[in-house]
Amino acid sequence: MLIPIRMTVRGFRAFTTPRTFEFPSPATILSGGNHFGKSSTLNALEWCLFGDQCKGKETNIRERVGWKIENQHLEPPDVQVELILSGPDGEFTLRRRLRMPPKKRSLVEELELECPDGKVVKGAAAEQLLAQRLGSSSFRDFSTTVYQHQESIRGIVTQEPTVRNDAIDRLLGLSDFRNLLSGIAGANPKGRQKQIGMKFDAFETKVTTAVGMVQRQLEETRRTAENAGIPPARQTEKTGLEIARRVTQDLQQFAEAMRLEPGPIDVPVGWRDLAAFQTKAQTQITTMRGSLPDQKEQSALYTRQTAISGRITDYGNLKTRQDEIGKGVRELDAMHDSLQRVNERTGEIARRLKELKAKQKEISGRQQVIVEAITFLETSGLEQLNRCPVCEKETEELLPTLRRKLAEALQGKLDEITNAITTLGTEQERLKKVTEAYATFEERRPALLGERKQLDKQVAELLKRELTKEDDPVALLTAEQAPIDARLGVLKNLIEARQERLTEIERELGKVHCVRQVLEQGDKQQVIERIKESSEYRELNEARDRLVWFVDDIEAIKGAVSKASHEEAGRKLGAACATIDSYFRQLTRNPAVKEIVLQRKDDTKTGRNVYDITDQDGRELMPILSQGDLNALALAIFLGLASSGGPSASMGFLMLDDPSQSMGSEHKVNLAEVLNQVCGNRRLLLATMDREFLDCLQSRLTKAKTEYIFEDWTPSAGPCIRLPQ
Amino acid sequence: VTTELYWLLTDLHARHGRYEFGKIVQKLLAIGFRFAGFPHIVERGVQGVDVDAADDSIGRYSTEVKTTQKAAISFAVKDRKGLAARQQDGYQPVLAVLRLSPLSDLLLVHAAPLRCGRLQIASLGPFRINDLELRIQPCFARAVREHFEGALRESQFYLDRVLREYGIEVTDPVTPLPRGPR
Numbered sequence: 001m002l003i004p005i006r007m008t009v010r011g012f013r014a015f016t017t018p019r020t021f022e023f024p025s026p027a028t029i030l031s032g033g034n035h036f037g038k039s040s041t042l043n044a045l046e047w048c049l050f051g052d053q054c055k056g057k058e059t060n061i062r063e064r065v066g067w068k069i070e071n072q073h074l075e076p077p078d079v080q081v082e083l084i085l086s087g088p089d090g091e092f093t094l095r096r097r098l099r100m101p102p103k104k105r106s107l108v109e110e111l112e113l114e115c116p117d118g119k120v121v122k123g124a125a126a127e128q129l130l131a132q133r134l135g136s137s138s139f140r141d142f143s144t145t146v147y148q149h150q151e152s153i154r155g156i157v158t159q160e161p162t163v164r165n166d167a168i169d170r171l172l173g174l175s176d177f178r179n180l181l182s183g184i185a186g187a188n189p190k191g192r193q194k195q196i197g198m199k200f201d202a203f204e205t206k207v208t209t210a211v212g213m214v215q216r217q218l219e220e221t222r223r224t225a226e227n228a229g230i231p232p233a234r235q236t237e238k239t240g241l242e243i244a245r246r247v248t249q250d251l252q253q254f255a256e257a258m259r260l261e262p263g264p265i266d267v268p269v270g271w272r273d274l275a276a277f278q279t280k281a282q283t284q285i286t287t288m289r290g291s292l293p294d295q296k297e298q299s300a301l302y303t304r305q306t307a308i309s310g311r312i313t314d315y316g317n318l319k320t321r322q323d324e325i326g327k328g329v330r331e332l333d334a335m336h337d338s339l340q341r342v343n344e345r346t347g348e349i350a351r352r353l354k355e356l357k358a359k360q361k362e363i364s365g366r367q368q369v370i371v372e373a374i375t376f377l378e379t380s381g382l383e384q385l386n387r388c389p390v391c392e393k394e395t396e397e398l399l400p401t402l403r404r405k406l407a408e409a410l411q412g413k414l415d416e417i418t419n420a421i422t423t424l425g426t427e428q429e430r431l432k433k434v435t436e437a438y439a440t441f442e443e444r445r446p447a448l449l450g451e452r453k454q455l456d457k458q459v460a461e462l463l464k465r466e467l468t469k470e471d472d473p474v475a476l477l478t479a480e481q482a483p484i485d486a487r488l489g490v491l492k493n494l495i496e497a498r499q500e501r502l503t504e505i506e507r508e509l510g511k512v513h514c515v516r517q518v519l520e521q522g523d524k525q526q527v528i529e530r531i532k533e534s535s536e537y538r539e540l541n542e543a544r545d546r547l548v549w550f551v552d553d554i555e556a557i558k559g560a561v562s563k564a565s566h567e568e569a570g571r572k573l574g575a576a577c578a579t580i581d582s583y584f585r586q587l588t589r590n591p592a593v594k595e596i597v598l599q600r601k602d603d604t605k606t607g608r609n610v611y612d613i614t615d616q617d618g619r620e621l622m623p624i625l626s627q628g629d630l631n632a633l634a635l636a637i638f639l640g641l642a643s644s645g646g647p648s649a650s651m652g653f654l655m656l657d658d659p660s661q662s663m664g665s666e667h668k669v670n671l672a673e674v675l676n677q678v679c680g681n682r683r684l685l686l687a688t689m690d691r692e693f694l695d696c697l698q699s700r701l702t703k704a705k706t707e708y709i710f711e712d713w714t715p716s717a718g719p720c721i722r723l724p725q
Numbered sequence: 726v727t728t729e730l731y732w733l734l735t736d737l738h739a740r741h742g743r744y745e746f747g748k749i750v751q752k753l754l755a756i757g758f759r760f761a762g763f764p765h766i767v768e769r770g771v772q773g774v775d776v777d778a779a780d781d782s783i784g785r786y787s788t789e790v791k792t793t794q795k796a797a798i799s800f801a802v803k804d805r806k807g808l809a810a811r812q813q814d815g816y817q818p819v820l821a822v823l824r825l826s827p828l829s830d831l832l833l834v835h836a837a838p839l840r841c842g843r844l845q846i847a848s849l850g851p852f853r854i855n856d857l858e859l860r861i862q863p864c865f866a867r868a869v870r871e872h873f874e875g876a877l878r879e880s881q882f883y884l885d886r887v888l889r890e891y892g893i894e895v896t897d898p899v900t901p902l903p904r905g906p907r
Contacts, residue, residue, distance in 0.1 A: 193848070197845050204828050208827055528728050531828065545851045548848045548851050
């Protein structure tokens with residue numbers, strides 16, 4: 001068993017300058033107020049043993065996350081803890097250091113182990129040697145079985161069964177088993193196997209869907225083939241190739257008969273050649289459809305027939321237009337006698353208009369004179385009222401006379417002439433339009449004549465003969481139409497028969513297509529069998545089989561570990577149960593609990609241990625105990641198991657940090673008495689700030705004690721420690 | 726199974742339903758054993774292990790047949806007990822598993838190491854009896870092809886008749902319903 005002899009601490013958390021602690025007695029008590037460095041002392045020992053394992057999330061201790069090893073007031077940081085431990089083969093010294101090497105930006109941890117024989121080992125070798133000496137006890141084991149850290153120990157009495165079971169397993173030194181089982185449970189090999197199976201099932205479902213789809217298509221193509229005249233039994237490669245051969249022969253015979261040269265076509269030898277054959281044969285059929293010899297004649301005759309019909313129509317149109325002109329002229333003549341009569345009338349109107357316009361001018365001149373005379377007389381004096389302004393002849397009532405003459409004679413005449421001019425002008429305009437209408441008709445006649453000549457020329461060319469005035473081109477053209485129609489009728493029947501033959505061949509080719517489709521769908525269906533025959537599929541199945549063996553092996557390992565863990569837990573609990581019960585009853589003296597029973601069961605799912613803590617009547621204790629009792633229970637289990645072995649078996653000491661937390665005075669007395677018993681087989685390193693509990697320890701702990709009193713703490717000097725006087 | 730066989734089996738399943746399909750496969754497997762050259766075959770419709778097949782040179786197999794469309798089968802305690810009872814008579818206990826899926830095969834696996842409960846078909850791979858599978862699978866396929874029409878039409882009635890014709894002992898045969906006006 002390892003027992004601490006001496007420890008020197010420098011630069012670690014609360015410590016600045018080097019301080020040395022001796023542990024010569026069965027009990028070492030660190031007393032003093034909060035924040036004076038007691039816990040740092042215990043932590044220093046822990047750090048010296050486990051280094052960086054003491055901090056971080058993995059410790060499962062909240063305050064250890066972001067925990068600083070180095071003192072925050074020393075620059076540069078330089079931590080060193082030297083611990084001398086006594087082991088079965090003598091004393092050995094551990095020196096753990098954390099420092100900032102020159103020109104480096106991060107701290108480096110170093111370990112040095114000086115063996116009892118004086119040999120010094122450093123680095124990884126030192127860590128390895130230390131681990132051996134610690135009996136493979138991990139930091140987590142240490143923190144639950146040697147160092148009664150409040151947060152770790154709290155796990156024992158938590159309401160959360162998983163945490164409790166984990167904590168008790170660790171107290172029992174079964175953490176390796178538990179870790180293994182947790183690892184297996186975390187790896188979840190069966191679950192993963194199931195997942196792989198599900199993925200494979202999903203693949204199979206896809207394949208099944210695909211196969212179903214292909215099957216439906218296959219059925220459809222089979223039906224199509226049957227409708228095309230190929231019974232299911234003949235929907236084979238042999239039939240496809242037979243039909244293809246027949247189509248090839250038919251095409252060749254047809255081409256020879258038509259004197260066509262469509263080019264060679266390869267006869268397919270396997271069903272996979274059918275697609276290419278089908279394309280080529282179809283191209284040949286299409287080409288031959290367009291190049292049948294009779295079709296050229298038919299096409300030429302259709303062209304001639306169209307030209308003749310066109311010319312006949314042209315003659316008809318020309319005649320219609322000529323008739324229109326004749327009719328127009330006749331209508332004009334009916335209304336106006338003739339163009340000559342219209343011209344005569346137009347000349348007459350022109351002469352009359354000339355005369356009227358001269359008369360109008362004359363009257364208009366006289367009227368002007370009278371108007372000016374009236375104006376003069378109206379503006380002159382009374383004495384000149386009857387004197388003519390032109391001849392100065394005196395006339396009675398001259399002004400009224402002039403006014404009357406203007407009104408009655410001149411004005412009326414002028415109006416009459418103006419009206420006559422207007423009437424004649426209108427007539428002149430009308431006759432002008434009639435003349436123009438005559439002119440229009442006359443102008444159209446030569447154009448029609450030109451068109452007729454052109455048409456005659458075209459017809460002459462079409463009929464390949466000269467046309468004379470005695471010929472009726474329309475009759476000639478009509479006569480030409482009849483033999484063409486007759487020939488076209490003959491050709492039509494001939495060509496239809498040949499096209500029908502090609503259609504028959506095309507239908508046969510369609511059968512090739514149907515058979516090919518059936519064969520292709522069948523081939524797609526075979527893909528599934530090819531999947532199964534593929535090396536990848538075989539490898540996959542082999543891998544799945546290996547996985548089955550692997551999972552079986554893991555399950556067997558799990559079973560073995562589980563069994564070992566159960567047996568070990570049963571054995572240790574059997575040994576410690578009475579001690580735990582005794583400690584608990586001593587600590588609490590709770591009259592309701594006459595006995596505590598710590599029972600282990602199997603978790604069938606994970607293979608791990610499950611613990612029930614009950615009273616003598618089998619009642620669950622957790623829900624009915626007070627906080628003080630729960631703390632006492634945790635301590636009882638911790639101390640009971642520590643006293644009876646477990647992972648702390650290699651450690652000859654226990655460390656308790658403020659164990660009297662939440663305890664009443666009576667509990668504290670009881671705890672001191674229990675610790676007195678524990679002290680019989682383990683050395684105690686105990687830190688407390690509780691004065692009352694310290695007094696209890698002084699009076700009830702009968703073993704020799706070394707006390708360090710932590711009086712104060714300053715940033716520069718660190719803890720101020722003294723020994724009792 | 727081949728895709729052709731898959732579709733034949735699918736048609737049988739669709740026509741007769743899950744329960745009847747299991748019985749049909751059992752009887753077709755018995756015929757398969759006959760095709761494979763087993764001279765002594767017993768097919769049990771209701772009581773006991775589904776099919777016993779024995780041959781002096783090939784071996785003696787007692788087979789419990791399981792059919793499913795899913796990824797797992799249920800291997801009940803009574804199945805295990807039945808097989809164990811046959812084992813005492815010198816029969817090797819076999820579980821025949823047919824998953825109705827295009828990628829699945831008729832599996833013949835050693836039943837002795839299997840635990841009872843729900844078994845993933847994928848986990849049966851290591852227990853397959855390869856030589857027996859090689860012998861029986863093509864014969865089973867032949868049995869399905871040859872008797873598909875009859876099984877589709879008349880199901881177990883037809884197959885019981887065929888089994889008897891092949892000289893296979895049939896216990897608990899399905900009694901045909903008397904013919905008469907409907």
